[in-house]
Amino acid sequence: MSAGMNGGGPGRSGQRPGRYGDAGRQQGSRVQGGSGAAGKSTDRGTRPAASSRAVALDVLVRVEQEGAYSNLLLNSSLQKSGLSREDSGLATELVYGTLSRLITLDYVLEDFVSKGIAKLTPWVRNLLRLSLYQIMYLDRIPPHAAVNEAVNIAKKRGHQGISGMVNGVLRSVLRAGELPVLKKGLSETERISILHSHPLWMVERWAAEYGTQTAEAMCAANNEPPAVSVRVNTTMISRHKLLEEMQAAGLNAAASRLSPYGIVVKGAGNLALTSWYSDGYLSVQDESSMLVAEAVAPEPGMRVLDCCAAPGGKSAHMGELMKDDGYIYANDLHAHKAKLISDQAARLGLDCITTGSADALELAGKLPAESFDRILLDAPCSGLGVIRRKPDLKWRKQPEDVDSIAGLQAELLQSVSRLLKPGGVLVYSTCTTEQAENRAIVSAFLKRNPDFVPVSFSSPVWERTKDTALAAGDGIQLLPQHFGSDGFYIARLQRLL
Numbered sequence: 425m426s427a428g429m430n431g432g433g434p435g436r437s438g439q440r441p442g443r444y445g446d447a448g449r450q451q452g453s454r455v456q457g458g459s460g461a462a463g464k465s466t467d468r469g470t471r472p473a474a475s476s477r478a479v480a481l482d483v484l485v486r487v488e489q490e491g492a493y494s495n496l497l498l499n500s501s502l503q504k505s506g507l508s509r510e511d512s513g514l515a516t517e518l519v520y521g522t523l524s525r526l527i528t529l530d531y532v533l534e535d536f537v538s539k540g541i542a543k544l545t546p547w548v549r550n551l552l553r554l555s556l557y558q559i560m561y562l563d564r565i566p567p568h569a570a571v572n573e574a575v576n577i578a579k580k581r582g583h584q585g586i587s588g589m590v591n592g593v594l595r596s597v598l599r600a601g602e603l604p605v606l607k608k609g610l611s612e613t614e615r616i617s618i619l620h621s622h623p624l625w626m627v628e629r630w631a632a633e634y635g636t637q638t639a640e641a642m643c644a645a646n647n648e649p650p651a652v653s654v655r656v657n658t659t660m661i662s663r664h665k666l667l668e669e670m671q672a673a674g675l676n677a678a679a680s681r682l683s684p685y686g687i688v689v690k691g692a693g694n695l696a697l698t699s700w701y702s703d704g705y706l707s708v709q710d711e712s713s714m715l716v717a718e719a720v721a722p723e724p725g726m727r728v729l730d731c732c733a734a735p736g737g738k739s740a741h742m743g744e745l746m747k748d749d750g751y752i753y754a755n756d757l758h759a760h761k762a763k764l765i766s767d768q769a770a771r772l773g774l775d776c777i778t779t780g781s782a783d784a785l786e787l788a789g790k791l792p793a794e795s796f797d798r799i800l801l802d803a804p805c806s807g808l809g810v811i812r813r814k815p816d817l818k819w820r821k822q823p824e825d826v827d828s829i830a831g832l833q834a835e836l837l838q839s840v841s842r843l844l845k846p847g848g849v850l851v852y853s854t855c856t857t858e859q860a861e862n863r864a865i866v867s868a869f870l871k872r873n874p875d876f877v878p879v880s881f882s883s884p885v886w887e888r889t890k891d892t893a894l895a896a897g898d899g900i901q902l903l904p905q906h907f908g909s910d911g912f913y914i915a916r917l918q919r920l921l
């Protein structure tokens with residue numbers, strides 16, 4: 425049975441935009457550096473780009489063999505490579521795309537490599553994966569070009585036998601037509617796992633929690649290109665005005681449906697390289713993340729605690745909502761991350777943020793009890809809501825990670841809650857889809873603390889999202905397919921007077 429017969433599978437039909445092909449610099453009236461026109465998509469087409477593939481191959485091998493983080497390694501490799509913007513875009517796409525589709529690619533290759541892919545030398549295995557990725561998922565690269573490039577790399581790195589084998593395998597793949605061909609007798613969750621390249625345990629977990637159909641939609645959404653959105657610094661400029669400026673500069677920019685502070689920008693490259701960014705008019709932030717500060721609803725003059733604040737996106741947003749009037753204590757466990765927060769605050773012209781570095785479990789012993797009007801616990805979590813941006817999470821995370829982080833989350837929530845004034849509001853949020861880290865934490869907390877009540881569903885955030893997002897216990901769960909944003913959980917709790 426082919427993917428096409430399953431509907432919506434990863435065949436070669438239809439034009440797919442490059443996933444990360446526009447990740448480089450770009451040019452516009454307010455954009456610094458780079459050479460492409462604002463919003464212009466890359467046209468890597470049929471140009472030979474062997475060096476992009478060589479860079480991508482090296483990164484893939486080291487991610488597999490050394491456990492290197494793909495984003496860090498790719499960034500440093502691209503800096504050293506001297507590749508053009510377009511070739512860097514292709515290398516980026518090959519790395520993230522191949523990592524993201526690993527299960528599907530290996531499933532296909534197993535049928536064509538007689539000794540099995542596990543026995544191949546790492547660079548040969550990864551060369552086959554990245555070449556198959558191009559054949560199956562990149563419509564703009566002609567299949568024969570992907571094969572020729574692979575054979576050239578194999579000739580350079582290995583002997584005649586290896587390049588012959590690579591050529592033979594990839595040409596057999598080309599002759600096979602629509603892929604993957606799924607074996608008979610697979611369960612629904614196995615089918616989803618192979619087709620959408622997610623570990624079986626994840627699919628099973630999501631199917632048990634949300635149902636099979638929703639689990640499949642989550643996996644499919646995780647394979648979509650992540651949207652680029654920015655949060656407007658409303659202490660400096662209105663969303664309407666910034667939107668006008670962006671459109672006048674030729675960007676494909678539209679108001680976010682999800683957040684009144686957000687703008688979604690397509691094909692504009694890295695907006696942190698623009699002068700809008702350096703002038704403090706905007707911050708790059710996912711649309712779901714923007715809902716969190718809005719749920720906290722801090723008002724000018726208030727005292728606010730952000731317990732796990734680095735790199736400072738939500739602290740800064742709260743400062744903007746408070747019109748820089750009041751006090752935000754932005755704490756993070758790691759001292760070196762305090763600078764990330766203070767740099768953001770300085771760039772955005774926010775003086776109300778003070779940084780600190782402590783284990784949030786110890787804050788209750790260090791700060792006066794019941795001294796904050798608002799508390800945000802944006803807790804460390806398994807991060808399974810942000811797989812689109814970090815595909816290696818699929819392979820790095822294990823089911824045990826969810827349970828072990830849940831223990832810390834429960835302790836953190838209990839501990840920091842003592843710092844909230846009666847009548848104050850505490851928001852618990854995570855960027856995960858796992859209810860063991862979300863609903864379960866909040867419901868156990870509410871059971872143990874009768875002086876707290878849930879008020880999530882009276883928030884404007886819920887009013888705006890309720891037709892699409894899920895109510896998860898006492899909080900709100902956004903899944904990646906709901907708005908094309910990150911998966912997020914937000915619970916708003918009030919301490920009784």
Ligand SMILES: C[S@@+](CC[C@H](N)C(=O)[O-])C[C@H]1O[C@@H](n2cnc3c(N)ncnc32)[C@H](O)[C@@H]1O
Nearest residue numbers: 732733734735736737738756757783784802804
């Ligand atoms: C989800 S991130 C926070 C993101 C941040 N709120 C933002 O919007 O930019 C979680 C943060 O918790 C921090 N962290 C982890 N364990 C902590 C602890 N025990 N106490 C304080 N911070 C902790 C991590 O260093 C990490 O920066």
